[in-house]
Amino acid sequence: MTSGISGAIIAWLLLATIAHAIEVNVTGEWRPDLGWEVTCGWQTLSNDTLQSVRLFNNGQQFMIYRPERHGLSRSEVFQTPQTVMHVDCAVTIDRGQEGRCVMLLEPYQPSVNDFTYSCEVSGERPMFRIGKKDYLVKILVPPSNASLTSKTQDGSSPTRVMLNCSSTGLPAPNLQWTVDQDKLQADFTGRVWNATSKLWNVWSYLSYTRNTDAKVLCTPEVNSHNEIIRGTPAEFNSASRYFGTTHIMFMTLFLYLLR
Numbered sequence: 001m002t003s004g005i006s007g008a009i010i011a012w013l014l015l016a017t018i019a020h021a022i023e024v025n026v027t028g029e030w031r032p033d034l035g036w037e038v039t040c041g042w043q044t045l046s047n048d049t050l051q052s053v054r055l056f057n058n059g060q061q062f063m064i065y066r067p068e069r070h071g072l073s074r075s076e077v078f079q080t081p082q083t084v085m086h087v088d089c090a091v092t093i094d095r096g097q098e099g100r101c102v103m104l105l106e107p108y109q110p111s112v113n114d115f116t117y118s119c120e121v122s123g124e125r126p127m128f129r130i131g132k133k134d135y136l137v138k139i140l141v142p143p144s145n146a147s148l149t150s151k152t153q154d155g156s157s158p159t160r161v162m163l164n165c166s167s168t169g170l171p172a173p174n175l176q177w178t179v180d181q182d183k184l185q186a187d188f189t190g191r192v193w194n195a196t197s198k199l200w201n202v203w204s205y206l207s208y209t210r211n212t213d214a215k216v217l218c219t220p221e222v223n224s225h226n227e228i229i230r231g232t233p234a235e236f237n238s239a240s241r242y243f244g245t246t247h248i249m250f251m252t253l254f255l256y257l258l259r
């Protein structure tokens with residue numbers, strides 16, 4: 001019994017010391033309109049043969065690729081209520097000394113949480129070399145630059161301006177209005193999930209009394225891991241007058257939206 005355990009420990013130590021013999025890389029990026037693309041690439045020693053690639057979501061194995069069983073490639077789709085995950089694994093050399101698994105994660109709503117994606121690559125007997133990498137998939141697409149439209153409310157005195165600020169991101173950004181550093185409450189905010197971009201479109205209205213010297217800013221921000229991430233703010237220059245035209249249609253629509 002004791003020798004069995006120490007045998008297992010020695011085998012484990014042996015595995016641990018040769019763990020670097022297979023090189024594994026995991027990289028990821030947000031691909032606009034597609035989702036997160038996470039790629040696991042590997043390279044074994046030239047005299048080794050690929051036995052298997054295992055993929056894990058938060059430590060739980062969800063896919064295995066074994067060239068001996070599946071051939072030169074394997075593609076799978078995993079669907080949950082929150083996401084679709086497409087995985088394509090392929091070897092680029094005969095005995096699998098090199099290859100990669102590309103995972104495309106397409107977010108739905110409500111969105112998934114961050115998770116650890118792991119890729120474990122094993123060589124064949126007698127060495128059973130192993131290489132493994134963890135990668136944190138952060139569900140964050142920083143807020144896009146804010147954009148601002150404005151319409152003058154005709155005939156009002158002092159002149160009131162209706163501002164509409166918008167941005168996109170995941171999670172949905174908050175739009176913070178400030179006038180010379182002072183925070184202002186928006187009059188109305190809205191958001192809609194865009195299934196094409198797989199991001200939230202958010203907007204915020206502010207009815208503002210024109211003041212020539214004031215600097216009005218709308219800043220998109222999102223809280224991620226207790227850190228506030230800000231997009232580029234949009235500024236409304238109170239002094240400019242080029243947009244001061246009548247827009248009864250706009251006001252009608254605005255009142256309709258506020259109803």
Ligand SMILES: *[C@@H]1O[C@H](CO)[C@@H](O)[C@H](O)[C@H]1NC(C)=O
Pocket residue numbers: 023024025041042043
């Ligand atoms: C892993 O990344 C390093 C550094 O970017 C690169 O030199 C190496 O070729 C990569 N290996 C594989 C198997 O992709």
Ligand SMILES: *[C@@H]1O[C@H](CO)[C@@H](O)[C@H](O)[C@H]1NC(C)=O
Pocket residue numbers: 045047048127
């Ligand atoms: C393969 O190559 C490695 C390093 O070059 C060597 O240590 C090992 O003995 C070779 N043979 C096998 C079967 O892995």
Ligand SMILES: *[C@@H]1O[C@H](CO)[C@@H](O)[C@H](O)[C@H]1NC(C)=O
Pocket residue numbers: 145232
């Ligand atoms: C966003 O704003 C930055 C400046 O803060 C600018 O360099 C960049 O080109 C803008 N991006 C887009 C898509 O307009």
Ligand SMILES: *[C@@H]1O[C@H](CO)[C@@H](O)[C@H](O)[C@H]1NC(C)=O
Pocket residue numbers: 164165166201202203250253254
């Ligand atoms: C305000 O901007 C948002 C986002 O661009 C847009 O969907 C909405 O229709 C705009 N509202 C008005 C009244 O123009």
Ligand SMILES: *[C@@H]1O[C@H](CO)[C@@H](O)[C@H](O)[C@H]1NC(C)=O
Pocket residue numbers: 033194195196197198201
């Ligand atoms: C949704 O996203 C697509 C692609 O990014 C974009 O072309 C489209 O204008 C967006 N739709 C809305 C309503 O903003």
